[in-house]
Amino acid sequence: MQDIAREAGVSSQTVSRVSNGSDSVRPATRDMVLAVMDRLGYRPNFAARALKRGRFKAIGVAMFDIVATGNLLTLEGITKAASDLDYAVTITMMGKGQQRSLAAVVERMKNLPVDGVIVILEQMLPDVGTFVPPAGMEVLLVTSAQSTTMSTIDEDQYGCSTMVTNYFLDRGHRTVHFVSGPEESLDSHFREQGWIDALARRWVVAPPVIRGDWSADSGFNAGLELAHVKDCTAVYAANDNEAYGVMQGLAAAGKRVPDDVSVIGGDDVLRNLIPRLTLTSVKMNFGAVGRRAFRMVARVIEDPQRSRPTRELIPGVLVERSSVRDLTR
Structure with a gap:
């Protein structure tokens, strides 16, 4: 200089x-x-600026899987919001061979030039209920799970499932079958629980869960299985890939959608991939979750006095197409 x-x-x-x-x-x-x-050829010294300002103007994002559709859209929302405020984003992956705990994730982030951390929590970590963020490091979880020490934000996974289940029941379907995501998935857990509770509130016993893995192939296999379940008229799949697979599996077994079996998916990510899409689905606003998550963290970085745990859930919107039959008509 x-x-x-x-x-x-x-x-x-x-x-x-x-x-x-x-x-x-x-x-x-x-x-x-x-x-x-x-x-x-002058370039500002990042470390010197951080020493002068007392912060790096950067946040860390920790995640299990960067290519999963929801994660990618959430990350896009984070990076766009960060760019608007001239923040940098550092990404770290929680691999299978590494110690999986919030304490370990935040400890890794503390050694990097970041002011706060967003953890996209796809799977439950053992210390979620007990971990207390270190002083001067804001930590936010993207999850429907609750925390008393950290702010959380997510799509309303539970509420989306109750909405779908009631939508089917209100249209004359006597029960709703559910194709879940992987057993370790928190999103799938909350969607499954919302389905179970919505049925119970209408005095309907939940049929056995068919366990999927988020893939269209697992949905296809579920469709083949459900095609032979007597009186199966409604299927709710935990994501659109599975739902589309269910539709193909039902068709391969000679069932028509929606004439014989109605199907609803969750996340509405196929609308730009499948021409003339007929699948009714719950639109999840992953980008809004990412943008809001960054702003919540940045607000505390800029004004530490505002640091107190909050919880936000963003409701999904049912996008009606033509994969559901109304049995009351």
Whole structure:
């Protein structure tokens, strides 16, 4: 910075103000300093800025799987919101060979230049109920699980399932079969529980769960199985991949959708992939969750006095197409 000041004929303080984007420098002076910076190859020192400001203007994101559709859309929302406030994003993966606990994740993040951490919690970690974030490190969980020490945000997985189940029952279906996600998935757990509770509130005993793995192939196998279940008229699949597979499996077994069996999926991610899509589905706003998650963390980074655990659930919206038959008509 002294080299820049000497070359431009200004003070080091003026160079610092230009580097930090201050509005207190005259436009002509700023342009001259920026030109010298460019000519001499100057780049701001990230660590020095952090020492001066007391923060890095960066957050960490920890996740199990970056290619899962919901995670990718949530991450996109985080990075877009971060970019709007000139924050950087550092991503770390929670691999199978690593110790899986919030304490371990946050400890890794503490060694990186980040001011806060967002954990996309796809699977339950053993210390979710007991972990207390270290002082000066805001930690937020993307999950429907509750925490007394950390803020949480998620799509309303439970509420989406109660909505779908009631939608079927209100249209004359006597029960609803459920194709779940993997057993270790928190999202699938909350969707399954919402389905069970919605049936129970209508005095309907839940049929046996068919366990899937989020894939269309697992849905296809479930469709083949359900095609031979007597009086099966309604199927709710935990995501759209499974739901589309269920429809294909039912068709392969000679069943028609929705004439014989009605099907609803969850997340509405196939609308730009499948032409003339007929699948009714619950639209999940993963991007909104990501944007909101970042803003919640950034708010505390900018003003630590606002640090107190909050919980937000963003409701899904049922997108009606033509995969459900109304039996009351």
